[in-house]
Amino acid sequence: MSAMKDLTATNNLIDKGLLQTTELYEYLLETSVYPREAESLKELRALTSTHPRAFMGTTPDVGQLMALILKLINAKKTIEVGVFTGYSLLLTAITIPDDGKITAIDVNQTTYEIGLPIIEKTGVKHKINFIESKALPVLDQLLEDPENKGTFDFAFVDADKDNYKNYHERLLEFLKPGGVVIYDNTLWGGSVVTPEDLVPKSRLAMRNAVIEFNKYLAADARVQISQVPVGDGITICWRL
């Protein structure tokens, strides 16, 4: 992608950054992230940029940290909840080994199909099992199979924030000790510190759910955690 196109992409991302200045976020992206971002991921970002809900796509700085963690733990068997057009899914698929597997769940197959041609062209489709459904019943069904219990290396959750606690309880059963689950949007646009009366009504329920979830994770002795102010805030949990 040309430098000009990268700048356009940056403009689409600046609302999501929690850094103090747009310039600093642009510096970080242009210095450390874009130069190392795979062409297929750039292409998927460009394709997604005209979608009315492009703001929901995982940002490349979050993706870069995810890829680092996937490599550090040698992740092979993973779960993703919340696929949208597939940025985090493609990133996971190109990062894990050729015989790795991703169970990817989203209520909306149409958005997954936007990115699917790029996933296919990149040659990583064989690693993906996409399931169109609400995530909770699928997770419960998968947990009925003893082969799924304690056998996953990694999970990424980027869906309905009011279910994060429910996802966490299930995902801890999927993860091996030493496995990692990452939750996206745990600073929810900074609104976790906005006084309740100033939060738009449409965002209040999710904001309150994120606040509750953050308290719940902080008290969960089953995981070691770090909340990182990258993108919209992520919380990395290492299963003890």
Ligand SMILES: C[S@@+](CC[C@H](N)C(=O)[O-])C[C@H]1O[C@@H](n2cnc3c(N)ncnc32)[C@H](O)[C@@H]1O
């Ligand atoms: C923020 S987007 C995911 C972004 C994605 N990780 C990426 O890299 O672009 C959230 C996704 O969660 C999905 N979603 C919302 N509620 C869900 C649920 N209950 N179960 C599964 N998926 C859900 C939406 O359809 C949407 O595609």
Ligand SMILES: O=c1cc(-c2ccc(O)cc2)oc2c(O)c(O)ccc12
């Ligand atoms: O603005 C959003 C909204 C969501 C969202 C809302 C409701 C759902 O059931 C799922 C997702 O997710 C977002 C997101 O993950 C993001 O990174 C930015 C904005 C939003």
